[in-house]
Amino acid sequence: ERSVDGKEFTNLAKINGAGNSNIILNYQFTDTEPLSGVSYYRLKQTDFDGEFAYSDIIVINYTSDEEANVSIYPNPSNSIINIDLGGFVEDNIVEMNIYSMNGKLVANKQIAIDKNGNADISMNVKTILPSGIYFIMIIGNTSTVSHKIIIE
Numbered sequence: 750e751r752s753v754d755g756k757e758f759t760n761l762a763k764i765n766g767a768g769n770s771n772i773i774l775n776y777q778f779t780d781t782e783p784l785s786g787v788s789y790y791r792l793k794q795t796d797f798d799g800e801f802a803y804s805d806i807i808v809i810n811y812t813s814d815e816e817a818n819v820s821i822y823p824n825p826s827n828s829i830i831n832i833d834l835g836g837f838v839e840d841n842i843v844e845m846n847i848y849s850m851n852g853k854l855v856a857n858k859q860i861a862i863d864k865n866g867n868a869d870i871s872m873n874v875k876t877i878l879p880s881g882i883y884f885i886m887i888i889g890n891t892s893t894v895s896h897k898i899i900i901e
Contacts, residue, residue: 751780755789755806768797779852779884783811783895811893821885825899828875832885838866840889847874848884855883862889874900 750758762778780790788811792804820833837843840862847856856877862868878900887894 750791750793751784752789752791753784753787755808758789758791766794777852777854779848779886781884781895781897783809783893785811787811809893811895819887819894819896821896821898825901826874827901828873829871830874830898831869831871832860832887834860834862834868834887836866837862837868837887837889837892839891840866843868843887843889846886846888847878848886850882850884860887874898 751761752758761780764776764778766776767774788809789806790809791806793801794804795801819835820831822831824830832845834843843860843862845856845858845860846854849855858872860868860870880900883898883900885896885898887896
């Protein structure tokens, strides 16, 4: 669930559970259309008998690509992508997560940010990603940026 004020939440997705289990099961969902600015997220777990419980609320400050000066090119790409980051002035390091279209985390990397809030990196994505559509999330202390990429 997502909220703009932390009080009134709307449903983003419903993921059916596997039922009772003796092992830890992981579920995930990616908000592919986040709201600009501060949003509040929580999970609602509903049991088969209708009883439900909420997770703790987390706060995400999403900055659009234009505000964060993020550039990813070439897109689409068949091997190397370049990522130019700007506007991460409150960060020394940001985390880059790459998710498949079904929300599975497929790659993770820490990126060092310079004293001006910038970073430029190149990566050979063909060695880690098969052809397809992916979402790159760059997560800093106060900003999170999401960008769609196509690997040919």
